[in-house]
Amino acid sequence: MNADTQALVTIKVDNQDYKVKAGSNLLEACLGLAKDLPYFCWHPAMGSVGSCRQCAVQVFADQDDTRGRMVMACMTPVSEGLIVSLEHQQAKQFRQQCIEVTMANHPHDCPVCEEGGECHLQDMTLQSGHSLRRYKGAKKTYNNQNLGPCVGHEMNRCISCYRCVRFYQDYAGGDDLVTLGSRENVYFGRHEDGCLDSYFSGNLVEVCPTGVFYDKPFSDSYNRKWDLQSAPSICGHCSVGCNMSVGSRQGKVKRVTNRYHGQVNGYFLCDRGRYGYSYSNSDQRLQQCQVTPANSAMVTTDYAATVDYVGQIFTELGAQNVLALGSPNASLEDNFALRSLVGKDNFYGAVSSNQSLAQSRVTQHLQRKDIYTPSLKQIEQADGIIILGEDLLNSAPRMALSVRQASGNLGREQAAEVGIASWQDESVRIHAQNRRSPIICVTCGGSELADISALSLQLTPAQITSFALALASHLAGQTASHGLSAEVMQQVQQAAELLAGVKQPLVISGTSTNQPALIDAAAELSLSLGTATHSRAWLSYSLSASNSMGLSLLQDEAQHLGQLQARISSSQEPLALMVLQTDWHAFLDPAEIASVQPKLQHLIVLDQLPNNTSRAADVVIPCASIHESEGTLVNHEGRAQRYFAAYEPANLQPAWRSMAYLARWLTAQQPDVCTYGQQALAQCQQFDDISQLVGQLGPVFSRWQEVAPTADFRIAGMKIPRQSHRYSGRTSIYAHINVSERKQPVDQDSALAYTMEGSPVNPAAALIPQVWSPGWNSNEAINKFQAEIDGPLKGGDPGIRLLGDGDWQLLPLTNPPAPDKEALLGVSQSRLFDNEPLSAMASALRQRCPPAMAGMHPDTASQWGLQPGDQVSVGLGDSQWQLAVTLDGAIPPQIILLPAQWHAPIHTSRLPAVVTVKPCPQEAT
């Protein structure tokens, strides 16, 4: 649907005619016309409830009517010929009085409020014209609660707009933040102190129009919004690729806020994305190059000397003996630079063989003509969803939030039938009661979406694949059991019935179970569903890392970790390995490390943080983090999105630049043996140079130039400022070091500048450092940036979808070997806060990690004689992992669920696999 095809109606606002979209409400229409109309409780994603009485306008019966009547704009649908006045004295006075009453109890604490300076209440108070508190009585106070490490609570500031609980309960499905008390004593909090459970709790900070909920880690070293040097960025912590705005000051990331993208994240982020940045500020960050020559001690040195050293390695071993390991966490440009340096044949991806295969199948499916991959915004329009094998809330939480919105589609549809508009939030909910669009979760080891699922099944990974195929056959009118029990087949039948009346079905699967066959089965199911419901087949995959898709576009499917290990082990010549932003050793068990060690003469690590691999390396080259560099990530739907540096790190280079140095060294020192890739890389001075090379890679990258404007983009001859026009402290922030001011760093790589000069409002949606508009200091200013309210940004949502058409064939089913008596099938269990190495560094998130426990069915446990809390030793190959046991009847039998912590002794990429389980002897206490 777009604005062209939708009916327009004419309304008269303050004696001027406008055409607006039919079916919207008046507030939305006025904001869309760039009018300033105050509001609190309305939210573009959450609709209207009409509780704050702030958006009052005067509506007139006809041209002769001069008195009119007052209505709440957010509760009034637009209609042809509607005459309305925002400026009418009565409406203005009413809005002002409303705010005056609201402010009567609002505390006088703006100077010590984290929201000050980006406060919607401040903006709206100013907009309505209220300036003097006439009421002289005492102000109400409330006791605060400790809501955990991420969100702070200061209830005094509450204006009872109910946005927090509407988001937390109705939108995000949380149940531990509630409205307590009665009358004017309402209290928004938990029943008792404690951490907010929802993975989306951080959004309360942005949803709350005042400072009741504030960002706790940000508050620890707080700066005002106008003092943050911000840049548009992309979340690097999962494959969804949410857009975010990174605020920094004095070379530290201070906070992350949502950056609106009409198709991807909309207005909300998950807590991993919002709070996962603190690794970038860590004291442990690699700051200097480290070189350890043979038989001598490690020395720290500079880039030039290191490049010289690594160049010697190339010369010494021959370029054909230098291998490289690219990372699904690093940008496309960084991976491409590495591939150019060593050649395609020597470039491996840091993914297991199953992952690699699964990933390449995903890429193929997304390129097919007969299957469509919806964006998150489109997922919200599906009215029947089946999730296969993914614990979505843990592996792609923002996608799970979209699935939750989709579950309300049945309610909205039924409400529409009785004439209730979809933005009438409360009415829609009351009308819908418990009726939901069918969501079917088929997972292994729990799904937190169970509360909205019409059917929730727990099966082993192989059974999930069979389930998908069986359901596909069933929908096609055939009966094939694919080795499933009668009981499960009954559930197949049930699932088919649930999906029968669906208009737009969607299949969601992913790579976290490491089952390539499941990827194909999901595609098969989506095709059958499409045929059965006469709709387009919608299919979405959640992937393992932020740039899994990008890496798979660069890397050959067969060039995975297992292949790399085999190549090293079988090599006759000494080898060197360059590892890009991957803890390679975490994928290997001790025996494997020992077997590759003698062949590897050199291990060169390019990384941000020290890890076991970097400790074993003889060359360590530090890299700039995602907040300090520019790059492109390709998300789960194949959308290439550009992130930009929020600040310039003191002496760190992005990985691609280190490799360009190296290529320049090689072309200068040994021009005759240089490859074409090295020569091309050697020419790269600026980001745009290497980005252009990526654009030449093939037809997939044909629209590459549209990802984001290049570094020569200007508005009125000026770059776009990262700092606000109020940015303070320029002449004193570093004055204690030297009273002479520093020159601002020059950003040659992008169209953003590290200054205050230039226009904060710009036509390039990919280059919005932070949203601000005159009179709109909070994130609500986004309505000035949207082409239509809740629609795409002006100039089009940033990023482009890369994938086009391709062909495929179904993979045969492979059943993992049946476990013997001493063993169980180990299956990894997704965890939001510690299965990604970078965000796991964030202390606020670490505190929220549940304890690592091995999950089992009670029957399975009793076979081993295990009680809840008993310690077991889980073994795979040479690795041993000691864990406490927790029992859950929902877990399929003969399975042990292992937490997918990134630093676990048994890396998640090696699962599912048969693991040995030995109860540990009870310690005598």
Next chain:
Amino acid sequence: MLQRVLHISYLIWDYLYSNLLTLWTVASHTFSKADTVEYPDQMPYLAPRFRGRIVLTRDPSGEERCVACNLCASACPTDCIALQKTEDETGRWSAEYFRINFSRCVFCGLCEEACPTYAIQLTQDFELAEYQRQNLVYEKHHLLIDGPGKHPDYSFYELSGKAVSGRAKGAGKLEAPPVDVKSLLP
């Protein structure tokens, strides 16, 4: 013709008269007293609102008034104030560092106007010259004084509604006791 000549003559006289009057007026100042105040031999009169060296004051209970709200820094036209917020264990905000680069300061007083807690104040002291420009960078311990300066009775946290420095919610001025959520009484 005559009229024209007369007019021109008048103009000439007018211009001459104007210039001569100017010369006479200036010359007559030979005998008037100089307005110069011979500082430093003689201290000039400084008005109470004179804008000299900037200080950070304390509230009546002796605690720092500055809550690190950053308003002074954002008001500063030369951007010569930089500070960082920190918080003590009782929830009281204060500046981790507070730096004024007096070599950039123009003593406009906008910081004092912007300050919501009367913490930052301009004083009568204008003798700030240094031989090293670096010495004009004042840190928090240089700026902080022991007294409240102007507005001796004002204490921001008494009115903020926040529970800080061990004071419970509702114990400040113009504050009602905390709402009892469990009460259903009208």
Next chain:
Amino acid sequence: MHTALIQLINVVAILLFVVFGAALLTWVERRLLGIWQDRYGPNRVGPLGSLQIVADMIKLLMKQDWVPPFADRLVFIVAPAIAMFVVVAAFAVIPMAPGIGVIDLNIGLLFFLAMTSLGVYAVMFGAYASDNKYALLGGLRAAAQMVSYEVFMGLSLMGVVMLAGSFNLRELVLAQADGWFIVPQFVGFMIFFVAGIAESHRTPFDLPEAEHELTAGFHTEYSGMKFAMFFLGEYVSVLMTAAMITVLFLGGWLGPAWLPPLFWFLLKTTLLVLSMILIRGALPRPRYDQLMAFGWKVMLPLALINLLATGALKLM
């Protein structure tokens, strides 16, 4: 031998008098401007600040002898020398008192006019050599201004010459024994006074160095001793104009015999200098077009009428 020695002493004394007089004038002017503007002026170095000139001199001497890299080096250095030379040379013909004076030329007045006209070269060279837009504009103005004012400056003096029948300055002074020429030649006096101020680029005719629009005009790029020479040149030129007016219109050294002639000469000169400082302290600077219009449309016709009238009277 004796005559030569006296002549040498004469020359050295006058040179010193001119240079130190000009230097002292810088202090006198600042003090006087201060007094007229209700300030003190420089009053801290030495008694009443009189050693300020010494301080200034030390400062200027100690400064780096800087020639901008983009300047025309030779011309840049020569320009201030010309400025100093022409005014000092012009001073040579001024008779201060009987027996005091460097040289007694038959055509002393013409020599004076010739030397002052040469002064424009200093300004133009300095402006050209600086390779600076302010300097160039200042130089253009100076050239135009000096050419314009030179014309009626010469014409205004011809009345005096007609009355005395000589170009010799001593004879001109002696011709005033019966009455100073300021009385018959009042218009000539006024015109010459104005032109003299313009010749020495002083307010209100200091447009070549108008600091509000041209930074410092033709000497923007100058500093140290080279600047000092321009600066001093201007003050010598003030002294010279004052001395010339004294000689031509105020009867030179003539005066009651109870004081020596030199005193009368110095007294008249000093009063004229003071009046020029007063004019600087009081009158605003005109626009450049006003300055040119005033020169060509008012002063030149006046000078011509004055000349015609004097000639007619002389013939009658």
